[in-house]
Amino acid sequence: MATKSKNKPIGNPTAFTQAAECLRTLAHPVRLRMVQLLLHGRYTVGELAEDCEVPDNVASEHLRLMQRCGFFTSEREGRRVYYKVAEPHLENIMNCIESRFLQSPE
Amino acid sequence: MATKSKNKPIGNPTAFTQAAECLRTLAHPVRLRMVQLLLHGRYTVGELAEDCEVPDNVASEHLRLMQRCGFFTSEREGRRVYYKVAEPHLENIMNCIESRFLQSPE
DNA sequence: TTGACATGTCGCTATGTTACGATATAACAG
DNA sequence: CTGTTATATCGTAACATAGCGACATGTCAA
Numbered sequence: 001m002a003t004k005s006k007n008k009p010i011g012n013p014t015a016f017t018q019a020a021e022c023l024r025t026l027a028h029p030v031r032l033r034m035v036q037l038l039l040h041g042r043y044t045v046g047e048l049a050e051d052c053e054v055p056d057n058v059a060s061e062h063l064r065l066m067q068r069c070g071f072f073t074s075e076r077e078g079r080r081v082y083y084k085v086a087e088p089h090l091e092n093i094m095n096c097i098e099s100r101f102l103q104s105p106e
Numbered sequence: 107m108a109t110k111s112k113n114k115p116i117g118n119p120t121a122f123t124q125a126a127e128c129l130r131t132l133a134h135p136v137r138l139r140m141v142q143l144l145l146h147g148r149y150t151v152g153e154l155a156e157d158c159e160v161p162d163n164v165a166s167e168h169l170r171l172m173q174r175c176g177f178f179t180s181e182r183e184g185r186r187v188y189y190k191v192a193e194p195h196l197e198n199i200m201n202c203i204e205s206r207f208l209q210s211p212e
Numbered sequence: 213t214t215g216a217c218a219t220g221t222c223g224c225t226a227t228g229t230t231a232c233g234a235t236a237t238a239a240c241a242g
Numbered sequence: 243c244t245g246t247t248a249t250a251t252c253g254t255a256a257c258a259t260a261g262c263g264a265c266a267t268g269t270c271a272a
Contacts, residue, residue, distance in 0.1 A: 008157070009142050012208065016135035019207040023133035028260085029122035032129075036115050045219060051114070058261060060220055079218045079269045089206040096202050100195040101125040102118065134230090151249055164231060166250055185239045185248045 025069045030054055031062050032097070034083075038072060039091055042084040131175045136160055137168050138203070140189075144178065145197055148190040 026032065030052045037043055037051060049059035063083055066072050073086040085091075132138065136158045143149055143157060155165035169189055172178050179192040191197075 007146070009146055011139050011142060011157075013135065015207045016138045019203050020133050020135045020138055022207075023129055023138075023203070024259095027126050027129035027133050029119065029126045032122045032126055033117050036117060040113070040115055046217095051117075055262080056219065057221085057263090060218095061261085064220080076219090076268085081219060089202065092205070093199070093202045096195065096199045097125050097129070099198070101121045101128075130229095152247095161232080162249070163233090163251085166248095167231085170250080182238085182249090187249060 022069050025065055025071070026093070028062070030059075031066060032094075034059075034062060034066070035071065035085075035090055035094055036098075038083060038085050039094055042082045044080045044082055046080070048083070128175050128177075131171055131177070132199070134168070136165075137172060138200075140165075140168060140172070141177065141191075141196055141200055142204075144189060144191050145200055148188045150186045150188055152186070154189070 026035065033052050034048050037048060043051075045059050045063060046056060048063070049056045052059060054062075063072065063074070067074065067083075069087075071085065071087045071090060072083045074081050074083045076082075132141065139158050140154050143154060149157075151166050151169060152162060154169070155162045158165060160168075169178065169180070173180065173189075175193075177191065177193045177196055178189045180187050180189045182188075
């Protein structure tokens with residue numbers, strides 16, 4: 001019964017927990033849009049907030065969450081703060097998501 | 107100012123909402139492990155529950171969630187119910203996740 | 213200094229999610 | 243029929259999350 005030879009993939013429980021945490025951070029429509037935008041350039045909090053149609057402080061909180069996951073870094077320039085992508089795998093994952101959900105502009 | 111020519115990617119708000127829902131469904135350690143297993147073969151509820159170390163009814167609820175997203179289908183055989191992958195993009199997305207988090211067996 | 217602007221943080225409420233125990237259904241053996 | 247196994251569902255309690263308004267910080271201009 002243990003010799004069923006189903007050769008299961010190995011699974012490190014800790015890794016699944018970490019992966020799930022990052023995916024939860026990604027799993028929000030506003031945050032997905034922010035990732036998509038930041039993969040194409042750098043933006044300020046205000047620019048992201050306007051594009052996503054949320055108040056500035058809400059945008060700021062979403063950005064803070066993603067910064068904690070290591071997705072983004074930020075640099076202040078004058079009174080503006082620019083965010084940009086720091087996690088290189090975000091591009092691959094976003095491509096997968098886009099190919100499934102954002103394909104046909106309808 | 108609108109002529110800043112940042113050529114933003116187009117974004118269909120509905121698509122981001124759908125994508126976020128599916129990602130939330132994926133964003134759980136037990137469910138990620140189930141997806142990984144089912145990408146390599148078909149399994150019964152009991153087999154998945156044992157591998158993931160959760161009670162059968164908890165496994166059943168996770169499977170139901172993922173079935174609602176279209177990730178899996180199920181077929182009864184006697185008293186067992188086998189689940190298998192129905193959403194072809196799951197493999198690509200899982201590969202992205204594995205390449206980021208499940209790389210080094212350590 | 214004062215005031216305006218950009219961003220960040222806090223406290224709260226509403227809502228969603230998870231896991232559990234109990235119970236229900238389904239298939240089968242005797 | 244009865245009992246056993248496999249899976250599914252329901253109600254609920256603990257917990258996490260999202261968004262809001264108010265307030266705090268930080269930068270600059272006059």
